[in-house]
Amino acid sequence: MGRTPAALIAMACSIGLLLAACGNNSPRQPDGAAVTPPADAAPRVGVILPETATSARWAHFDQPMLQAALRQEGLTPIIQNAQGDAQKFAQIADSMLSQRVRVLIIAAPSGDVGATVERKAEEQGVPVIDYDRLSVGGSADYYVSFDHEMVGELQAQALAAALRDKPGAQVIEIGGSSTDHNAELVHRGQSEALGPRYAAGDLRLVSSRFVDGWDNQAGGQAFEQLLTANGGRVDGVLAANDGLAAAVITVLQKYGLAGAVPVTGQDMTVDGLRALLQGYQSSTVFKPIRQEAGAAAKLAAALVRGDVAAADALAHQRIRDPVAGREIKSVLLAPQLITRDNIKTVLGPGHVRAEEICGGELAGACRALGIA
Secondary structure (H helix, E strand, C coil): CCCCHHHHHHHHHHCCCCCCCCCCCCCCCCCCCCCCCCCCCCCEEEEEECCCCCCCHHHHHHHHHHHHHHHHCCCEEEEEECCCCHHHHHHHHHHHHHCCCCEEEECCCCHHHHHHHHHHHHHCCCCEEEECCCCCCCCCCEEEEECHHHHHHHHHHHHHHHCCCCCCEEEEEEECCCCCHHHHHHHHHHHHHHHHHHHHCCEEEEEEEECHHHCHHHHHHHHHHHHHHCCCCCCEEEECCHHHHHHHHHHHHHCCCCCCCCECCCCCCHHHHHHHHHCCCCCEEECCHHHHHHHHHHHHHHHHHCCHHHHHHHCCEEEECCCCCCEEEEEEECCEEECHHHHHHHECCCCECHHHHCCHHHHHHHHHCCCC
């Protein structure tokens, strides 16, 4: 997996993945309803998103950005969200295939359901793009996502930096779903970065726990159990995304530890950024979803045209499916670490807007950081 942010971003820009400026996330239309095409529409592309309960990104970022990007490519998007229901995900896929979509773009809630959908699509000659999440054991033609090992590395490095003055600091890890390959990749990146520190005793791993379905409530409960079992002691929390971070912070507030214990995150949600400003969360990871949506749309357009060479030129990276044992043609984009020090660089038109995070009690914090 490529790991050089500058190279990846340059690649993304050079092949025209950006719809505006590189790295823009813009929340729009938090509605998970399907987009129904007119009878004489352009070629149809089906998009199935996984859920909205554990992360705001799917409705507020991915859906509108995919819709805009696909339309810009002259395609008609049909977008639905399975709301975490594997059966509903499969039913949506069946419906889209019956509508004769030319390409399916899917972010499956698990590898099993993704692989099932991909087999059906393959039987009907419909190419599939795994979007953001790899359906392990599946047969997707392409994969568009971020370097999730790098996400884990960035989180780990940020936590280690926050704990540099606490030798032997005690760390609890709260990971994503064990059925989501991305969560495994994030954890692998975390382990590569922190493993040597644990081995050397610079940091001490109290416990590491995956959370089924990225469920925030379950994540908070798991963290509280681990914290209680450790006598209420923790110096840092490696939380896999902003939703789990928020659940951890709620528990830390209960024990009077919020703000004293650095907590990582991912997805650069509005709530995550507000937690950074409050001093409750120490970092998040920005994944420029506009680039991801743009890459998926360009791949879909090439596949609709039957231009496999153009699709292969876009997806010139590779990722290995550990179950199927095959290399999948991929676009792997670079994530960016966000802390209080650089929040300002990712706010503004086309991004999360300053007014979304700087209201009320956080106005002073924004002024102190030069955020207008």
